[in-house]
Amino acid sequence: MGPRVFEGMWGRDVTAEDPLRLAVFISGSGSGMEALIRHQLSNDCLHETTLVVSNLPGVAGLNKAESHHVKTVVVELDKLITDPTERRESHERAILQVLEEHSIELVVLSGYMRILSPVFVGTWEGRLLNIHPSLLPKYPGAHAHRDALADGATVTGCTVHLVDEGVDTGQILAQKQLQIHPEDDEDSLSERVKVLEHQLYPEVIDSIAVVGRDLKLD
Numbered sequence: 001m002g003p004r005v006f007e008g009m010w011g012r013d014v015t016a017e018d019p020l021r022l023a024v025f026i027s028g029s030g031s032g033m034e035a036l037i038r039h040q041l042s043n044d045c046l047h048e049t050t051l052v053v054s055n056l057p058g059v060a061g062l063n064k065a066e067s068h069h070v071k072t073v074v075v076e077l078d079k080l081i082t083d084p085t086e087r088r089e090s091h092e093r094a095i096l097q098v099l100e101e102h103s104i105e106l107v108v109l110s111g112y113m114r115i116l117s118p119v120f121v122g123t124w125e126g127r128l129l130n131i132h133p134s135l136l137p138k139y140p141g142a143h144a145h146r147d148a149l150a151d152g153a154t155v156t157g158c159t160v161h162l163v164d165e166g167v168d169t170g171q172i173l174a175q176k177q178l179q180i181h182p183e184d185d186e187d188s189l190s191e192r193v194k195v196l197e198h199q200l201y202p203e204v205i206d207s208i209a210v211v212g213r214d215l216k217l218d
Contacts, residue, residue, distance in 0.1 A: 006208050009126065010105055020047040020209045023104040025112035026054050030061020032110040032131065035198035036205070037068045046209035051102045053095060055114055073098050092120045106208065109163065110201070118165045128163040129208075131201050133193045135159060135175055140168035145186045145193070154180050156189065158197045160204045176200045 014020050024033045030052070037049050052065040052072045062072045075094050081087040099107065109130040121128060134144035136159040141147070148156045157177030162170040176196040180189065 006126075014046050014209050016044050016046060019045060020205075021050045021103055021105045022047055022108055022205070023051040023053055023099055023102065023106075024049050024065075024108045024110050026052060026059065026061040026110055027056055027113040028059050028061060028111050030059070030064045030111065031194060032197055032201060033061055034064045034068070036108070036110070036202050037065070037070060039202035041068070045206070047106070047205050049108075051098070051104060053098065055091075055112070061111070071102070088117060089119070092117055096120065096123060106205070108201070108205065115167065116163065121163055121165050124163075126162065129173075129201075129204070130161055130163050130168070130170070131197050132159045132161065132168050133190065133197065135177055136161060136168055136172060145189045148180065149184065149186065149189065156180055156193065158193055158200055160200055174200060174204050 010020065012018075022036075024030075024036065026033050033049070033052060039045070040048050049065075049070050052061065052070055054062055054072065054074050055076060057074045057076065062074070065072050075091060075098065077087055077091050079087075081090055105127065107124050107128045109128070112130075116128075132140065132144065133156075134140070134148060135155070135157045138153070139147040139151075139156075145156070155177055157175055159168075159175045160173045161168070162173065164170040176199065178192060178196060184192075
């Protein structure tokens with residue numbers, strides 16, 4: 001991450017007593033979200049997950065968030081709206097309103113399985129993060145582990161990046177890597193990369209919250 005890339009973005013002092021307010025977007029198990037919450041609870045942390053947003057009801061991540069007393073909101077697509085563009089815009093307007101109501105300062109995508117529109121991305125430009133299970137720019141998209149194995153790669157990992165209007169093309173903030181074992185399949189590789197993800201995401205957000213200091217990561 002470049003030094004001071006987020007300097008002054010929050011317009012206030014971020015402290016452990018008044019931490020950066022995060023919304024985590026999920027669509028499933030929420031394992032990364034829960035790892036982030038556990039990190040926040042076990043450290044004198046400068047950020048907190050104040051809201052978890054899911055586009056799907058009943059997913060396991062919602063129960064995990066609630067078990068940690070984190071507010072959850074489900075914002076589903078309105079199936080009564082037949083035009084896809086109008087349905088997408090309506091969905092994102094509803095999410096934007098929820099974020100405003102909860103005074104969210106940073107949006108963290110963690111297994112969120114919808115591609116956000118340019119309108120949403122533009123509204124949250126520079127304050128919208130994603131983690132991807134490859135060493136971008138290699139293997140973007142939804143099948144990173146399959147693609148890495150098919151390519152005969154010997155190294156992979158995970159990348160935290162800013163979200164732009166492309167698919168996994170935003171500015172890279174940090175990466176961690178591991179060796180691919182000869183016996184790895186998609187499932188085993190996914191599980192090992194998740195361990196890295198659960199370490200890297202909190203580290204990056206820790207650094208982002210340190211406004212006005214050196215934000216370089218090791």
